[in-house]
Amino acid sequence: xxxxxxxxxxxxxxxxxxxxxxxxxxxxxxxxxxxxxxxxxxxxxxxxxxxxxxxxxxxxxxxxxxxxxxxxxxxxxxxxxxxxxxxxxxxxxxxxxxxxxxxxxxxxxxxxxxxxxxxxxxxxxxxxxxxxxxxxxxxxxxxxxxxxxxxxxxxxxxxxxxxxxxxxxxxxxxxxxxxxxxxxxxxxxxxxxxxxxxxxxxxxxxxxxxxxxxxxxxxxxxxxxxxxxxxxxxxxxxxxxxxxxxxxxxxxxxxxxx
Ligand code: 5RP
Numbered sequence: 001x002x003x004x005x006x007x008x009x010x011x012x013x014x015x016x017x018x019x020x021x022x023x024x025x026x027x028x029x030x031x032x033x034x035x036x037x038x039x040x041x042x043x044x045x046x047x048x049x050x051x052x053x054x055x056x057x058x059x060x061x062x063x064x065x066x067x068x069x070x071x072x073x074x075x076x077x078x079x080x081x082x083x084x085x086x087x088x089x090x091x092x093x094x095x096x097x098x099x100x101x102x103x104x105x106x107x108x109x110x111x112x113x114x115x116x117x118x119x120x121x122x123x124x125x126x127x128x129x130x131x132x133x134x135x136x137x138x139x140x141x142x143x144x145x146x147x148x149x150x151x152x153x154x155x156x157x158x159x160x161x162x163x164x165x166x167x168x169x170x171x172x173x174x175x176x177x178x179x180x181x182x183x184x185x186x187x188x189x190x191x192x193x194x195x196x197x198x199x200x201x202x203x204x205x206x207x208x209x210x211x212x213x214x215x216x217x218x219x220x221x222x223x224x225x226x227x228x229x230x231x232x233x234x235x236x237x238x239x240x241x242x243x244x245x246x247x248x249x250x251x252x253x254x255x256x257x258x
Pocket of ligand 1: 024025026027056112144146195196197198221222223224225
């Protein structure tokens, strides 16, 4: 791995702890005006940014809703072309050129794969193509193991999806926490971060973050359970204390103003 690639990864996964708190606000790419980001996304993003290690979002949100003077590493979503009401969620394409990602000074790009989905092959090809192009510029690729409604979120399925992403050359993988999550971690040779998923009670989301890191995750790439919380800033701070300081979920929960 070349210096630029390693340097970009260490901007995201903090060398001091080997962990990361990625703030995901890319949901609009297929969900449109997602609750919590629907009005004034710029405001909520600015409030949360000081506590995130990186910001994951689309090109449109970056340009319109984030101050260009910030120094936080950007993880740019580069897949899309689908929607929540469309024919099939797995029907994604690459939406951003590597040239534009470079122009936007990103630290990594992210795209979804739908292993077992109708358009599995297309999304795996998207990943391989992006990796080939990003290797030229030393830009790491985060593969997101997306799951359709019909797909199981168990260790067997998630291990399969994460390992395929790593075998194709993804530098980091984002997946879901599940029972026997250690199996997913053990079979994936690159760092794994977990998504938070749909909004759940704060206590449960903090427990999820704690368990994931305990079981070997390199951190979280969390969105709705932060920006849809009654105390979004408190929530990201609490997640941070779990990920970087090994604070337990109960203690972290007690810091929230809810
Ligand atoms: C959507 C994504 C989101 O970034 C991801 O799901 C993280 O957000 P959340 O914690 O809300 O699930 O990649 O495909």
